[in-house]
Amino acid sequence: MQLTAMRALVTGANGGIGAAIARALHGAGATVVLSGRRADALRPLAEALGARVVLADLSDRSAVTRCVDEAGPVDILVANAALPSSGPLLDFEPEQIDRALDVNLRAPIMMARAAARGMRERGRGHIVFISSVSGKVAAPGTSIYSATKFGLRGFALGLREDLHGTGVGVTTIFPGFIRDAGMFADTKVTLPRGVGTRTPEHVADAVLRAIRDDPAEITVAAFEQSLGALLAGISHPLVASIQRRFGGTAIAEQIAAAQARKR
Numbered sequence: 463m464q465l466t467a468m469r470a471l472v473t474g475a476n477g478g479i480g481a482a483i484a485r486a487l488h489g490a491g492a493t494v495v496l497s498g499r500r501a502d503a504l505r506p507l508a509e510a511l512g513a514r515v516v517l518a519d520l521s522d523r524s525a526v527t528r529c530v531d532e533a534g535p536v537d538i539l540v541a542n543a544a545l546p547s548s549g550p551l552l553d554f555e556p557e558q559i560d561r562a563l564d565v566n567l568r569a570p571i572m573m574a575r576a577a578a579r580g581m582r583e584r585g586r587g588h589i590v591f592i593s594s595v596s597g598k599v600a601a602p603g604t605s606i607y608s609a610t611k612f613g614l615r616g617f618a619l620g621l622r623e624d625l626h627g628t629g630v631g632v633t634t635i636f637p638g639f640i641r642d643a644g645m646f647a648d649t650k651v652t653l654p655r656g657v658g659t660r661t662p663e664h665v666a667d668a669v670l671r672a673i674r675d676d677p678a679e680i681t682v683a684a685f686e687q688s689l690g691a692l693l694a695g696i697s698h699p700l701v702a703s704i705q706r707r708f709g710g711t712a713i714a715e716q717i718a719a720a721q722a723r724k725r
């Protein structure tokens with residue numbers, strides 16, 4: 463696929479999945495603008511791709527639309543940045559909840575609003591939201607994260623309908639457990655036998671497919687997580703009892719402990 467002459471803005475570009483997405487878009491010929499909140503973390507990738515960097519802390523409301531403005535007219539927006547926000551609700555301070563809602567949900571909404579205006583005028587563009595299987599299945603220790611990721615799903619589906627027929631596509635991607643790099647891999651938690659993983663490159667491939675084919679949703683997850691996501695739409699209690707039976711609570715506690723510093 464040739465994305466030559468297209469400009470793509472990727473948020474959270476220094477993260478495990480964001481970097482893979484940026485590399486894939488660059489490899490497909492797009493001009494990539496990398497966004498993140500730390501210049502030093504973005505520099506190696508920016509140099510490797512010859513990409514411009516726009517610094518923005520997405521928990522700072524004034525920085526969110528400024529990020530899109532500074533990127534210039536974009537044909538592709540990949541709203542990827544997020545906090546893991548894992549753990550039981552009662553372990554969160556109010557400002558940590560606000561930060562999660564701002565970075566994971568409010569920022570993608572406001573950035574999509576800012577980017578979609580120009581895309582609609584030019585009659586072309588694609589907005590990709592990186593949600594999570596936690597945007598379809600609620601598990602222990604994911605109340606805040608799932609609130610943001612389910613929210614992103616509803617927003618994206620509604621936005622897709624708003625933009626139908628304008629030449630601007632909207633796709634949401636739902637990764638399951640991702641190995642090698644990213645917020646789950648960073649925890650070093652070992653998953654129970656039978657729980658599979660995918661790679662950041664699988665998610666990046668899904669982004670390219672989203673832009674090419676404009677599906678509403680793509681799940682990038684091992685079979686049992688994809689099935690769980692499907693079943694959860696029919697019966698949450700069924701999926702919750704399966705999770706409990708296979709040790710979901712203990713795994714959730716280990717992941718939350720390892721991610722607590724990222725709140």
Ligand SMILES: NC(=O)c1ccc[n+]([C@@H]2O[C@H](COP(=O)([O-])OP(=O)(O)OC[C@H]3O[C@@H](n4cnc5c(N)ncnc54)[C@H](OP(=O)(O)O)[C@@H]3O)[C@@H](O)[C@H]2O)c1
Nearest residue numbers: 474477478479519520521542543544594637640644645646
């Ligand atoms: N990894 C998985 O297993 C998995 C599974 C399902 C969904 N996802 C989703 O995939 C996306 C990418 O996650 P990842 O695994 O690549 O995680 P990651 O390596 O932790 O990357 C997250 C990115 O978001 C950025 N970010 C966090 N807070 C920010 C803020 N206030 N302002 C601007 N940027 C901020 C991070 O910047 P800093 O480096 O400065 O913190 C980092 O670049 C997320 O939407 C995540 O929810 C991941």
